[in-house]
Each structure stands twice: as C-alpha cells, then as structure tokens.
Amino acid sequence: MSSLRPSGTARLVADAEPADIAPDAIAVIDTHDRALSLERTALLRALEAASAATVGPHALMLRAGEATAAWLLAQLSPAAAPGPSIWLFAGPGNNGGDALCAAASLRRQGADARVCLPSEPTGPVGRWALERARAAGVPLQTLAPTPAQCAAAAWLVDGLFGIGLSRALGEPFASLARTLSARTAAGARVLALDIPSGLDADTGTIVGGELAVEVSHTLTFLAAKPGLFTGVGRDLAGHVALARLGVDDARIATLRHATAADGGVHHAAGDSTASDAAPTARHEAEPEGLPPRDEDETGHPAALPAALALNAPDGFAAAFPRRKASSNKGTFGSVAIIGGDTGTCGAAILSARAALYCGAGRVHAALIGQGGPAYDPPHPEIMMRQVDAIALDTMDGLTIGPGLGKSAHAAQVLRDVLALALPTIIDADALNLIAADPDLAARVRAQGRHLVLTPHPGEAARLLGVTTRDIEADRIDAITRLVRTYACTVVLKGSGTLIAAPDGRFAINPTGNSGLATGGTGDVLSGVIGAFLAQHLAPFDAALAATWIHGRAAEELAIAGVGPAGLTAGELAPAMRALLNRLLARRAGTSTMPETQAEE
Numbered sequence: 031m032s033s034l035r036p037s038g039t040a041r042l043v044a045d046a047e048p049a050d051i052a053p054d055a056i057a058v059i060d061t062h063d064r065a066l067s068l069e070r071t072a073l074l075r076a077l078e079a080a081s082a083a084t085v086g087p088h089a090l091m092l093r094a095g096e097a098t099a100a101w102l103l104a105q106l107s108p109a110a111a112p113g114p115s116i117w118l119f120a121g122p123g124n125n126g127g128d129a130l131c132a133a134a135s136l137r138r139q140g141a142d143a144r145v146c147l148p149s150e151p152t153g154p155v156g157r158w159a160l161e162r163a164r165a166a167g168v169p170l171q172t173l174a175p176t177p178a179q180c181a182a183a184a185w186l187v188d189g190l191f192g193i194g195l196s197r198a199l200g201e202p203f204a205s206l207a208r209t210l211s212a213r214t215a216a217g218a219r220v221l222a223l224d225i226p227s228g229l230d231a232d233t234g235t236i237v238g239g240e241l242a243v244e245v246s247h248t249l250t251f252l253a254a255k256p257g258l259f260t261g262v263g264r265d266l267a268g269h270v271a272l273a274r275l276g277v278d279d280a281r282i283a284t285l286r287h288a289t290a291a292d293g294g295v296h297h298a299a300g301d302s303t304a305s306d307a308a309p310t311a312r313h314e315a316e317p318e319g320l321p322p323r324d325e326d327e328t329g330h331p332a333a334l335p336a337a338l339a340l341n342a343p344d345g346f347a348a349a350f351p352r353r354k355a356s357s358n359k360g361t362f363g364s365v366a367i368i369g370g371d372t373g374t375c376g377a378a379i380l381s382a383r384a385a386l387y388c389g390a391g392r393v394h395a396a397l398i399g400q401g402g403p404a405y406d407p408p409h410p411e412i413m414m415r416q417v418d419a420i421a422l423d424t425m426d427g428l429t430i431g432p433g434l435g436k437s438a439h440a441a442q443v444l445r446d447v448l449a450l451a452l453p454t455i456i457d458a459d460a461l462n463l464i465a466a467d468p469d470l471a472a473r474v475r476a477q478g479r480h481l482v483l484t485p486h487p488g489e490a491a492r493l494l495g496v497t498t499r500d501i502e503a504d505r506i507d508a509i510t511r512l513v514r515t516y517a518c519t520v521v522l523k524g525s526g527t528l529i530a531a532p533d534g535r536f537a538i539n540p541t542g543n544s545g546l547a548t549g550g551t552g553d554v555l556s557g558v559i560g561a562f563l564a565q566h567l568a569p570f571d572a573a574l575a576a577t578w579i580h581g582r583a584a585e586e587l588a589i590a591g592v593g594p595a596g597l598t599a600g601e602l603a604p605a606m607r608a609l610l611n612r613l614l615a616r617r618a619g620t621s622t623m624p625e626t627q628a629e630e
C-alpha cells in the first residue's frame with residue numbers, strides 16, 4: 031500500500047476553522063417536495079468567486095467538508111463502536127478538497143475516515159485541504175481500498191470530480207468510479223459530494239458519454255443543480271440533499287441577474303478553472319443539425335431560462351379554483367378530448383377518464399374515427415361523440431392528440447381547433463402533424479399563449495427537425511428551442527420532465543418512476559392537463575400541476591406494489607384524484623388525512 035508524503039507547500043489557514051462556522055452554514059436540507067431553485071455551473075462559479083473575495087477561498091470548502099461530516103455522522107448508528115470505516119475517494123480538484131476536509135472533520139470527531147487520493151491536489155485550496163487531513167491523522171493512500179475494505183465500509187464517498195470535470199473519466203479515476211457504482215448496485219451506501227463524478231451538472235448527461243458514478247445519495251453544495259434531476263442524473267444521483275454553505279437566495283438571485291446579463295449561462299459552464307482548458311464534452315459533442323447553441327433557428331440568441339426551479343406543490347397549488355359549496359358543474363369547466371381514430375380510441379378514452387378523475391366539470395370525448403363505442407361503459411359520465419357533432423367552441427379547455435392519427439381529417443380538425451384560440455394541450459400525433467406542416471406550426475406560434483405542447487423526446491426531435499439523441503444530449507437546450515420556436519408552454523417528457531414557458535419560467539419535475547414507461551401514460555397526462563385548463567389554470571400552472579401529480583401517483587402506486595412493473599396507465603387516474611384532493615384539502619386547511627399523507 032503506497033502513501034502520500036507531505037508536500038510541505040500548504041499552510042493551515044488560521045481564519046478558517048470549524049469553530050468559526052455558524053450552524054446554518056453547514057445545515058443540510060432535503061430536496062424532496064421543495065420548489066428549490068436550480069443553478070448552473072456559470073452561476074456557481076460566479077458564486078465561488080464572490081465568496082472567495084469575501085470570506086476567503088478556503089471557507090466554502092471547509093463548510094462543505096463540515097456539512098458532509100455532520101451529515102455522515104448523523105447517518106451512522108451511534109451504537110456502532112468502534113465505528114465502521116468511511117472511505118472517501120478524493121480527486122485532484124476542489125471536489126477532492128471537499129472530501130479531504132470532510133475526512134479531517136470526521137477523524138477529529140472520532141470516526142474511522144480513510145482517504146484514497148490517487149494523485150496530489152492540483153490547486154492551492156486542495157493542497158491546503160490535504161494538509162488539514164494529514165494534521166487530523168487521516169490515513170491516506172494512492173491505491174483503491176480492497177474489495178473487502180469497500181464491502182466493510184459503512185459509507186463510501188465519491189469526491190473524485192464535481193462541476194470541474196472537463197472530459198471523460200480516465201484512469202485511475204475510471205476504475206474508482208466503477209468500484210463506487212458497483213457498490214451502489216450491490217445496495218451499499220455511497221454518497222456523492224456535489225454531483226456524482228462524470229455527471230454534467232447542467233444537462234443531466236454523462237461527460238464524454240460513457241462513464242459516471244452511480245450513488246445512493248448526493249449531498250450537493252451551494253444550490254441544487256438541474257443535471258441532478260433530469261436525463262440520467264436522477265438514476266445516478268439517488269436521493270439528493272442540499273447544503274447551502276451559508277449562501278442565501280438573495281445572493282444567488284443577484285448573481286443570476288449579473289450572469290445572465292453577461293451573456294447567458296450555458297457557455298461559460300464547466301471549464302473556468304480547468305487548468306488544462308480542455309473543451310467540455312458538451313461542447314465537443316455539438317449535435318449535427320441543431321443551430322449553434324446560442325442561436326435559435328431564426329439566428330437570434332436562444333433565450334435561456336430566467337429562473338429554473340424544482341416543481342413542487344408550493345409552485346402551483348394556489349392556482350386551483352376553490353371548491354365552494356355553491357359550485358356547479360359549470361364552475362369547473364368543460365373539456366373535450368379530441369382524438370381516437372379508428373382503432374386507437376382507447377387513447378382518447380384513457381385521456382377522458384383522467385380528465386374526469388381530475389376535476390373537470392364536464393368531459394367530452396370527441397372521436398375522429400368511425401365505429402367507436404357509443405359510450406365508455408365504466409364511465410358513462412363521459413359524453414362520447416364524433417368530433418363533428420360536438421360544439422368545441424363551447425369548451426373551456428381542449429386536449430387534442432390521443433389516438434388522433436395523421437389523416438387529412440385529423441389535420442383539418444387540428445387547424446379548426448387552433449382557430450378557436452381556446453386553452454389547448456397538444457399531444458401525440460397532433461404534434462407530428464405540426465412538425466410536418468409549416469402552416470400548422472405558424473398557427474401554433476400565433477396562438478402560443480393559450481397552448482401547451484407535450485412532446486416526448488421523439489416528438490420533440492420531429493418538432494425541431496433533429497434526432498432524439500440530439501434532444502437527450504441537452505434537454506434544457508432542447509426545450510429552450512421548442513419554447514422559442516413555438517412560443518408556447520412546453521412539457522418535454524421523460525425522466526425528469528421539463529416544463530418551460532415563453533416568459534422564461536422553467537421547472538424540472540422530480541416526481542415519477544419507471545412505472546410510467548408504459549403505453550398510455552402520456553394520454554393520461556394530456557387528459558389531466560386538459561382538465562386543469564378547463565378549470566381555468568394558466569397553461570404553465572396546469573402543466574406543473576399535472577406533471578407533478580402524475581409522477582407522484584406513479585410513486586405512490588409503486589409503494590403499494592402496483593408498479594413499477596405492470597403499472598397500467600388506467601390505474602393512474604384514481605391515484606391522481608386522491609393526490610389532487612389531498613392538495614386541495616391542505617390548501618383549504620380542511621385536511622383530515624394523516625400528516626404523512628397530507629404533507630405532499
């Protein structure tokens with residue numbers, strides 16, 4: 031086993047000691063059901079620079095280390111004595127510095143913290159952290175712990191790379207990354223510091239496309255990051271907690287303003303401190319067919335989202351109409367689900383049932399095809415007719431797309447619907463029709479403020495004339511382009527569904543699971559958005575509420591054993607109804623549910 035010799039180059043900094051740290055600077059909050067803001071690398075870099083100028087360059091790293099140590103100690107059973115080991119894997123940059131500070135703190139507090147540090151820290155703050163670890167008596171080694179040591183550890187900690195990773199993980203870090211992921215897959219507890227190494231914090235993709243660490247928990251610093259909640263980020267990051275390190279929202283808001291004014295956040299990301307100045311994998315992998323990232327199809331700079339946030343009930347619950355005793359069915363609006371070509375009327379029925387369960391006053395199924403059923407036997411409440419027999423102009427909200435098909439008749443109905451200028455959600459084949467017809471696309475743009483588009487990545491690719499891979503390579507960039515191109519609220523579906531509006535509001539939905547990866551769940555979502563539009567929610571609010579409730583319903587069903595395997599789309603509607611009513615009761619202060627259920 032080799033060891034690292036003291037370098038003698040670093041010096042302990044007397045004005046940055048744990049005793050100086052206020053408790054709120056190392057407090058950790060859970061990200062569950064909080065409408066937290068999501069910040070990208072350029073802003074985090076600006077924050078780092080601003081903090082370095084005020085509290086000194088070591089203070090944030092020290093806080094990150096103390097927050098990590100406190101969090102880990104809180105997870106360990108106090109009965110376990112002598113404490114089982116905690117192995118921290120430290121990389122060459124400041125993420126490794128965080129791990130070294132955490133190890134020093136753990137050791138000082140009596141825990142058996144050990145560090146694997148394959149190479150010396152490259153920067154002065156990292157070297158300072160190494161000295162702290164040595165001074166605290168932390169055992170350090172360049173080699174990986176043995177499989178037996180890994181298996182015996184209470185926690186493994188991924189402090190290899192954070193937001194400074196500038197190219198694909200190579201050796202020796204790649205092997206360490208595989209070791210950490212294998213332990214996670216085996217059910218061990220593995221904590222990523224800031225982000226799982228290899229994950230792109232801005233996009234939720236893997237830097238270089240191949241290898242990233244998969245962990246059970248992530249403790250992220252300063253602010254939550256979009257890449258933790260969309261794309262492959264959700265799978266890699268596990269349960270995410272946040273340590274703000276004493277930086278408050280007001281400071282972030284001021285910097286966000288300055289960073290945006292400085293030319294947007296995407297391009298400056300990732301490489302500002304990389305001494306080797308390698309281009310980031312994101313920049314190398316610029317997809318063919320898309321205009322350059324900072325321009326849209328018209329050559330204008332792509333408007334980047336003004337404010338990203340996690341989607342949570344606090345952001346939308348107040349938008350629902352009150353259910354007063356004096357309500358009548360007109361109060362909660364009429365919605366028509368337009369679709370159901372011959373052979374695909376099941377999609378329209380699923381969508382209509384979901385609208386019924388989510389509170390619309392009257393639900394119509396407006397079928398395109400011939401020979402459909404006269405009514406839905408389990409739900410005769412749904413008024414089912416040929417589309418031409420329904421007065422669509424009397425509706426409060428419309429859903430068009432489920433099972434619609436791409437016939438000339440379908441295209442004409444879509445054209446007529448757009449002419450009504452009613453609140454409308456456009457899904458499935460209606461999106462494919464728009465992608466194929468510039469005239470329809472122009473009509474969408476003209477009506478944008480009333481509309482919600484709900485593409486899955488394949489439909490999004492058709493709408494932008496690119497490939498599905500291009501969409502998934504940077505989902506935030508893709509939805510930004512969709513919103514600019516079609517001037518309406520867009521829901522880009524998938525794990526970590528994105529919701530964005532033309533005014534710059536932008537959310538990532540953290541609910542949902544693989545149970546939703548089954549036919550018909552998109553039809554359910556479109557029906558519920560239609561129902562919420564009919565209840566007079568604005569398009570963005572309707573999209574936020576529907577995606578959150580849809581995903582949480584799938585999670586609750588999975589807990590009850592109804593999924594993720596074998597969850598059927600039709601089972602979502604009653605679960606969504608229960609969730610909606612809990613939200614409404616909580617808002618009205620009339621909840622009689624047990625606290626654990628009522629506290630969404």
Ligand SMILES: NC(=O)C1=CN([C@@H]2O[C@H](COP(=O)(O)OP(=O)(O)OC[C@H]3O[C@@H](n4cnc5c(N)ncnc54)[C@H](O)[C@@H]3O)[C@@H](O)[C@H]2O)[C@@H](O)CC1
Pocket residue numbers: 074075077078079090091092094121122123124125126127128152190191192193194195196197198199200203223224225251252303304305306
């Ligand atoms: N941004 C902030 O304000 C804070 C940052 N902190 C930590 O610092 C991290 C960022 O630190 P750094 O900018 O040093 O970045 P990282 O620690 O992520 O690593 C960057 C270092 O690794 C090298 N590198 C990049 N890609 C590599 C690869 N594939 N193989 C080998 N070497 C590679 C770079 O040249 C650089 O030396 C954050 O993620 C966080 O953990 C914390 O200390 C708290 C505050």
Ligand SMILES: Nc1ncnc2c1ncn2[C@@H]1O[C@H](COP(=O)(O)OP(=O)(O)O)[C@@H](O)[C@H]1O
Pocket residue numbers: 458486523524525526527541542543544545546547548549550551552553554555580
């Ligand atoms: N792995 C997953 N995790 C979370 N949500 C998912 C996952 N897979 C699919 N979904 C969600 O399920 C729905 C599927 O919609 P869509 O692809 O249009 O299906 P369909 O056309 O069969 O109705 C979307 O809301 C999507 O976000």
Ligand SMILES: [K+]
Pocket residue numbers: 125188189190191192222223224225226227
């Ligand atoms: K990490």
